[in-house]
Amino acid sequence: MECRNYKSIFLSREKVEDCSSVSRNQKSRLCQSKTSYAKSNGNIHVADCHPDSDRGRVVVLGQGGDIINTYTRNTEINKDYLFQPVMIVTTPRDNVIVVDLDTDVFHILNNIGEYSTHYSTNDIAIICALSLAFTPTGQLYIGCTRSLGSTTKEAMIYQVMLSGC
Template structure:
């Protein structure tokens, strides 16, 4: 799923009050206003050797080199605020995307067979949140694995087959896109901020530009061994050019790719592994260039830096959100808004309103 475009406004992580973030400490992994840089960060031990850059240069620092094996202690104080819950007609919200007009694309991806009178298809819906209700603008009975929004507000659909489908902005018609890959099926699609299209399927990742020129193909590592050994489920990218790929089953992990090679494999912290199996279902990039991983089975969000190292985890069950399956993020004024789609935890036999959708303001990542 792609990020919305435009300038991100985020809060200082030290005072948590000044939205005019100016500085980024690469060693502390903190974003700061000028006042906190001079008055607070200057008192940190070894501050004189810390690398502090202008926020405008975030992402320009190349981190594609092989990273050290480490788990960072996190200065990130992640908070979810103003949590709003919505009921939908989907049993599971398997994917999410937000359009440039603020409407959402949601669905469970499963095509319904036969004729169902007065039923809005849950496979794919374009919806708008009105008050505490979900208004369906349009719906499509088409099997979908993943969706992404382009810079021109078109919707790209990953479906079974070798070509991405599309819904052009302002249209309610599903048609073929220009994006074709030599894969038997496509299970993941992501659009970068500059319009590059990343597709995954058949244990392969392909990167294309807007002219459908192949820029990269990830299938084998430098030792000629397959990179992926399970289904590719979700993909995102960071400003330094890294690609994050979620593989939730068989060998569950998040693979981090850069310049033709694997630079990291995130398999979850030991505390997660000792409880339930790590289940990374969705990955999304934040305004601070971190990556959030939705771990469905453990009711948690994992926040990684842009090379795939753990910063912190957030237990969503503590705030009543269970089985997070899909994520998308956008900006509303100065606030970063995270949408979380979940699996229905109860029986859907007696109610058509089953799928859980949450809207939150996320701070600290």
Template sequence: MAMSRPQGQCPIQCQLCEGDPKVKWKCLDCDLLMCSKCKDKIHSKFKSEKVHRIIDIKEVGQLGKEMVSTSGQPKARVSSSPTNVKLINIKEYKTKIENINLLAVSLDGSLWIGDGNEKKGFHLFTSYTALQNVKLVGDKVKVISSFNLLVWDVAVTPNNDILLATGITVESRLKQIKAGSNKVTDSIYFVELSYIKSVHVTKDGRVIVGGDNVVVVMDTDGKHLTRYEKDEYKKLIFDGNILSITSTLNGNMFVAQPYSNPRVFVLGKGAVINNYTGPPSINRHSSFNPLSVITTPMDNVIVTDYSSHTLHILDNTGQLLTTYNTKDIGIEYPKSLAITMEGPFAVLYIGCYTWSYEDSSDIGRLYKMNIIGC
């Protein structure tokens, strides 16, 4: 087994392009280390860039010697804690979906969104809202195709196929939509569960599903690798539905159990290594409701807590790094998450619940933004 290199010895890289090791600048407001090219070409386009404090990396030592090694070169931070997470360039899109429970990004840049609710009867000339493949064009949401079926969760494979967790199924089998197709078919992924309510695909193509009290990991051929159900004392690990799953580069899996005994479990190789229940400072005002989890390009995990309008940002072992109140930027009841890279930028999508049904304009709010610092 290859040993990981101590963080203190990691070569530092530009945190925008993540490629150039010649870091020249630090933005104190964004908490970003940058090469000269990204400073001029990318950071300069930030809306508030003109008032940001940018210093030469050589001056960092004057602010805190702990940031500079004995050789005078900038050190990589021992902790990846995003002390200054920023959501910028926020764009709002209105859809005809009341509650955006489903959200995923295809490899072609299109989105999969939906409420997951199958509609009875025939609806001529109307796009179904259970599941839609859409593109964002200007400030509009263009529906490419729509599907009318019960869906609990969606995931994108490395081949750009779409896997669907459809809840109650006779065969307990994931459904799929092959890339370039508009047809829903059976996949090879079969699990002996009555309710498959969550699905996630790792970077290397492993498929992870969750249901009532169970999480199962499969390889690319559908072979079962690991089943998380009981601990070493034969007691159930989970005591509720698993509604969202993500994975980190260190091999850990994060699974969200939002309702019964709400928490985010961190699963290692065959065991629970941590669980997160939210900080007391937030929990004292509203109950913790972790409805969605997603991994960032920096290998941290974002958790939506819709009842408190909060994003909880954890490191890849499940330790809290920081929280972000989305209500401060006008985003209420965040439910679903998706993240992708557009060039050097990390782009975060947030789909929201809707509570005000009296105003028809207050439905289907989808947000797109750049996320910096995590």
């Protein structure tokens, strides 16, 4: 996968931050990124493609812009499929949910990007999750795309209540 030049703007309730200089100063560049800003510890979690392969990763940047952790996959979940993080969101308890499109699995990471657990959305008949959003009351909305070969013109949105996450 080829990495292109880009400009990233990170948004949070507290501030807007231009982080394009963060990627230029790092040894490994970030590309085609989706971002999530962790609320309490100030770390920035970035779902990113890796420039040298088809595999994705989640890069955790500290408050100073240094890379403090990189999560590349769980070998049990991703033994037959590449890790393709397409969306990332911070939970009310400051964990991070990463949507892995090819496996229909949510990887749950702690606020420094370490694997905690995972959840297969197939278990509740949710497939092709593509976007996530939390309401202020903690309700999770999951937006789904159509599966390959589907002729339906409608995408699905699910409302889910998480516990312990």
